Amino acid sequence: MSRTVTLALVDADGVPLGSLPPYDVPEPWWQEVASVVTEARRRHHLDVAVLRLLAADRPEPPGGHLTYLAQVAERPAVPLSPPTFDLSEEPLRAAWARPGGPARSLAWAAGELRRIGRPVTGVAQQRTWNLSAIWRLDGEWGSAWLKQVPLFFRHEAAVLRRLAASGVTPTLLAADDSGRMLLDHVPGEDRYAADVDERAAITADHHVLQVRAAADVAGLVADGVPDRRGPALAGWIRTMLAPHDVSAVAGLLADLDDRLDQVRRCGLPDTLVHGDLHPGNVRGDGRRRVVIDWGDAFVGHPAFDLLRLTETLDPAAAGRLAAEWAARWRADVPGCDPERAVALLRPVAPLRMAAVYAMFLAGIEPSEHPFHVHDVPACLDAAVATLVSID
Template sequence: MSRTVTLVLVDPAGRPLGALPPYDVPEPWWQQAGSIVDGARHRHGVDVAVLRLLTADRPEPPGGHLTYLAEVAAPPAVPLAPATMDLAPHPLRAPWAEPGGPARSLAWATGELDRLGRLVTAVAQHRTWNLSAIWRLDGPDGSAWLKQVPAFFRHEAAVLRWLATAAPDTTPTLLAADDTGRVLLDHIPGDDRYVADPAERAAIAAAHHTLQRRAADDVAALVAAGVPDWRGPALARWIRDQLAPHDTAVVADLLGGLDDRLDQVRDCGLPDTLVHGDLHPGNVRGDGRRATFIDWGDAFVGHPAFDILRLTETLDAATAGPLLDAWAARWRADAPGSDPRRAVDLLRPVAPLRMAAVYAMFLAGIEPSEHPYHLGDVPACLKRAAALA
């Protein structure tokens, strides 16, 4: 599967210039910008910065025919087709999705690297969508990554600062951060471990347990630094608030009993800690020697079982069982008298319910043209929660 893309071009002041002819790119995932940039350069001789999605011919990813807004430094020599698009400002538009936004962020990143004595000789756009913009900056001293996130993910920098002190062997090296959602990270060797087998997932779970055990003693500092506090009743309130605009009839009983269920989870005796929030193997980067946990934007302070449930949710029961048993044994050793397996069973339907609330938060915080990225996620998660309740 691939994508067909049409780029509507604007200049740095936001003036519309017209549209490039459509062309195909190999990756079907809408947020992947690198192949779009490469295609514009190789097919049409135009250097672009992709700003945001404008329209899609299907209700959700992947694939299809997508129209993006892209910025060019000057009108290109290639003929452009007339394009009529709504380019009006929107209060929820990400700063990197505005003309001039990528240049401002790259200027900040190159300035920070210059301060560190690292020369930048090349930059490449990798991703842009409502949840992040990601660029690679290369130079003779190595590569760094600029990541910019929306307001609801800005606590990621606080998590990375804490990890740099408490668990530096498990986290990307934070080179710089500001208060607008920008972080600058040193390059991490290896690959994102989407294809991790059960043995590698077991190693990931063991390394993550060590990190969570350290964080359990420092939750007050994490909350004070701005990490969301979703312990016990606070999680129930937050889930209900986020899901209020959505049809939750399918999980009405689960929502109605959520406070009692979370009280039972607390009685299982496990400590609250730092939760990654999206601990699938693709958010672990490794080279066979070291596993690094990345993408902490979904992090919160809460129950550790949410992460092992995410790590095992796509596995069959026979494969997931030993991972859950090892996770439970570690917590029983660290919290004598606790009942980790009961906590997992109680939270199993709450995990997709929480994810439905996360997607609802995304939809409430992004402009409507980018809703197709997430519109199907809320009902899908609610359906899964209902099936597990």
């Protein structure tokens, strides 16, 4: 599967110029724009900065015909179709999705790298969508990554600072209060294809991190990491899901406080939770594994990360990892009941994910909704499918 893309062009002041002829790119995933930029350069000798998605011919990813807004430094020589795209102002628009936004962020990143003795000789745009904009910055010293996230992910930099000594997170070179982060390059590849043994190793590494972080939850919350402990989690889930049809999970929502109180009585400590610990958010090179993308992190129950990491495994493999996870917690917290905590939280995990996607939809502009609009009902259906009654 591939994509067909049309680039609607604006200049640095946001003045519409027109659209390039459509062309195909190999990756079907809408947020990946490296090949979009490369193909515009190859076909039209044109350097573009992709700003945001304008329209799609299908209701959700992947593939299809996409129209993106892109900025150019000057009007291109190639003939353009007349501009017909809507450039109305949108209060939820990300800073990097506005004309001039990428240039300002790249200037900040280049300045920070120059300050630490790493002059930049080249940049390449990798991704842009409602959850992040990512650029690679290169020099004779190697590569670094500019990552810019929305305000609801702004605590990622605080998490990386707190975990800097752990050795299992990217090195944060610089950050500001607008969601910009400059990250050192992590060798290796994203571990989407991790088998059960590799996931077991990830789980073991993550346990060490969570035991240490359990002593620092007050500092994490003070740094702005969302507090999703017990009643706070229940209240946040209800608030986020209020605009959506939750009739299928009405019983689960009604009993949520009681269920979470029973989880508390299982005796495991609240700690730092990654929030999206699937293998693709682990990067490795055979010598070192690094957990990336901490924007979903919160302070809460450690079982949420176990459930995310095992959700695509068959029951026997998932059961093995859960048993090993439970044995570690029982050794570190004598008298706790990890198995019961997992059973109680199993339907809460997809319910929480539904609330996460609802938060995204509430915080992004409407043209970006196709990225997530079907995720809320899908997660609610998963919560119903995994619902286990309280004993």
